[in-house]
Amino acid sequence: MKTVKSGEITAAVKNLAMSASCDLEPDILDKLLAARDREESPLAKNALEILVANANIASREQIPVCQDTGIGVVFVSLGQEVTVEGNLEEAIQEGIRAGYDEGYLRKSVCDPVTRKNTGTNVPAVVHYEIVAGSSLRIGFLPKGCGSENMSGLVMLPPSAGMEGVEEYVFRKVRDAGSNPCPPVVVGVGLGGTFEKAALLAKKSLMRPLGKANPDKTVAEFEQKLLQRLNREGQGVMGWGGVNTALAVHVETYPTHIASLPVAVNIQCHAHRHKEIVL
Amino acid sequence: METEKQDTGKGEGFFQNLKPVRIPFEEGVLETLRAGDLVSLSGTLFTGRDQTHRRLVALLNEGKELPVDLKGQLLYYVGPSPAREGQVIGAAGPTTSYRMDAYTPRLLELGLKATLGKGSRSMPVRQAMKKHGAVYFATVGGAGALLSKSITKSELVAFADAGPEALFRFEVENFPAVVINDLQGRDYYEMVTAKRGGEEK
Numbered sequence: 001m002k003t004v005k006s007g008e009i010t011a012a013v014k015n016l017a018m019s020a021s022c023d024l025e026p027d028i029l030d031k032l033l034a035a036r037d038r039e040e041s042p043l044a045k046n047a048l049e050i051l052v053a054n055a056n057i058a059s060r061e062q063i064p065v066c067q068d069t070g071i072g073v074v075f076v077s078l079g080q081e082v083t084v085e086g087n088l089e090e091a092i093q094e095g096i097r098a099g100y101d102e103g104y105l106r107k108s109v110c111d112p113v114t115r116k117n118t119g120t121n122v123p124a125v126v127h128y129e130i131v132a133g134s135s136l137r138i139g140f141l142p143k144g145c146g147s148e149n150m151s152g153l154v155m156l157p158p159s160a161g162m163e164g165v166e167e168y169v170f171r172k173v174r175d176a177g178s179n180p181c182p183p184v185v186v187g188v189g190l191g192g193t194f195e196k197a198a199l200l201a202k203k204s205l206m207r208p209l210g211k212a213n214p215d216k217t218v219a220e221f222e223q224k225l226l227q228r229l230n231r232e233g234q235g236v237m238g239w240g241g242v243n244t245a246l247a248v249h250v251e252t253y254p255t256h257i258a259s260l261p262v263a264v265n266i267q268c269h270a271h272r273h274k275e276i277v278l
Numbered sequence: 279m280e281t282e283k284q285d286t287g288k289g290e291g292f293f294q295n296l297k298p299v300r301i302p303f304e305e306g307v308l309e310t311l312r313a314g315d316l317v318s319l320s321g322t323l324f325t326g327r328d329q330t331h332r333r334l335v336a337l338l339n340e341g342k343e344l345p346v347d348l349k350g351q352l353l354y355y356v357g358p359s360p361a362r363e364g365q366v367i368g369a370a371g372p373t374t375s376y377r378m379d380a381y382t383p384r385l386l387e388l389g390l391k392a393t394l395g396k397g398s399r400s401m402p403v404r405q406a407m408k409k410h411g412a413v414y415f416a417t418v419g420g421a422g423a424l425l426s427k428s429i430t431k432s433e434l435v436a437f438a439d440a441g442p443e444a445l446f447r448f449e450v451e452n453f454p455a456v457v458i459n460d461l462q463g464r465d466y467y468e469m470v471t472a473k474r475g476g477e478e479k
Contacts, residue, residue: 043316043456050421051421054423061423067356067357069359108442115332179374235470
C-alpha cells in the first residue's frame with residue numbers, strides 16, 4: 001500500500017494549473033513549427049509565426065498563452081493500492097482554485113442557469129478511473145470553450161460504417177470554420193455508449209500529440225482524416241492554406257450491435273495539457 | 279515589436295505593411311478598407327463579450343441609457359485574464375464572435391462602426407453592417423499573450439461584477455487585424471472558401 005496526502009495532491013494540481021496555461025508542452029510547439037514550415041498561404045504562415053512568438057512570450061513572461069484559460073478537466077487514474085489521506089475531490093478542487101488565483105488565470109466558470117461567475121474557476125470537471133498498481137496519475141486539460149462549443153455527438157446506424165464516421169467528423173471540423181481557432185486537434189470517441197464516446201473523445205486529447213492509435217486500422221483512419229482535413233483549404237484561422245488540423249486522435253471501445261456512437265471533441269491550437277504521477 | 283520579430287525568426291507580413299487605422303474612425307476611412315486587408319489599429323476602443331452584450335441590450339429594452347456612447351466606436355470581443363503587478367493587462371486575444379450575433383444589430387443601430395473578434399458572422403449581422411456602414415475585423419485567436427503587448431492602457435467602465443466579461447476601455451497601439459467584412463458586403467472567409475478546390479464541396 002502507498003499513502004498520498006491530500007496536501008500533496010492540492011500542491012500538484014495547483015502547479016499543473018499554473019504551468020499548463022503559460023508553458024506549452026513540446027509536442028504542441030513542435031507541431032506548430034512543423035505547420036509553419038509547410039504552410040503555403042502567406043497570411044496563414046504569418047499567423048503561425050505569431051503563434052510561435054506568442055508561445056515564447058507566454059512562457060518567458062508567464063502570461064497565459066490564451067486569455068481563455070478554460071474550465072479545468074482533470075483525469076485521475078488512481079492505483080488500487082493507493083490510499084488517499086483526506087478528501088481527494090476537495091484536494092483537487094482546492095488545487096484548481098489556488099492555481100487560478102495565484103497564477104493570474106481567468107475565472108471562466110459560471111452557473112449554467114443564472115450565468116453568474118463562481119469567481120474561482122471551480123468546480124473543475126473531474127473524471128476518475130481505478131487502475132491496477134500503486135501510483136496516482138493526474139492529467140490536466142484546461143479546456144477553452146471556443147473550441148469546445150464546436151464539438152458534437154451522433155448515434156449513427158451501424159450501416160453508416162467507417163465512411164459515415166469519417167463524413168461526420170469531417171463535416172464537424174469543416175463547419176466549425178474559424179470559430180475553434182484552427183489548426184485544431186480533433187479528438188474522436190468511437191463506440192461504447194452515448195457518454196462513453198464523449199469521454200473517449202475528450203481523453204484522446206491527452207495522448208501525446210500526433211501519436212498514432214496502437215491499432216493499425218484505426219491509425220490509418222486517423223491519418224486519412226487528417227490529410228483530408230488539411231486538403232480542405234480552410235487553414236489557420238480560416239485564412240486558407242494546408243493546416244486546418246494538427247492531429248486526429250481516435251479512441252475506440254466495443255459497442256452494442258445496434259449502435260455506432262461517434263463523438264468529436266474539438267481542441268484549439270493552444271492545446272494545453274499536462275500530467276503528473278504521484 | 280522588435281522582440282517579437284526576433285522571436286519569430288522571420289515575422290514578415292503581419293507587423294509590416296499593415297494599413298494604419300485610427301480608432302475611433304476618421305471620416306471616410308472605413309470606405310477604403312477591403313476584405314482581406316491587414317490593418318494596424320491604434321487609438322481607443324471598448325470591450326465586451328456575452329454578459330456585456332446581454333446587459334447592454336437589456337438596458338436598451340428598458341429604455342435606459344448605456345454606460346458608454348458606442349457611436350463611431352469599435353467593440354472588441356475579449357475577456358482578458360488578470361494583469362500581474364506592473365502589467366497593463368493579462369492575455370487579451372479575441373473570443374468567438376458568433377455568440378454576439380443576437381445582439382449586434384441593435385448596437386449597430388446606435389452607430390457602432392466596427393467589431394473585432396474571430397470567426398464568421400451571421401447573415402443578419404452582415405446585412406445590418408452593410409445597412410449601417412460598419413466593418414468586422416478578426417485577429418489571431420490563441421495569441422493573447424502577444425496581443426496584450428499592443429494594449430497600452432486598460433480601464434474598467436461598467437459591469438464590474440461580470441468579472442472578465444466586464445466592459446473595459448482599452449488604448450491600443452498597432453493592434454494587428456484582418457478585415458473580414460467590408461462596406462461592399464464582401465466576406466474574407468467566403469473568399470478563402472471560394473478559392474479552395476472543388477473536391478470537398
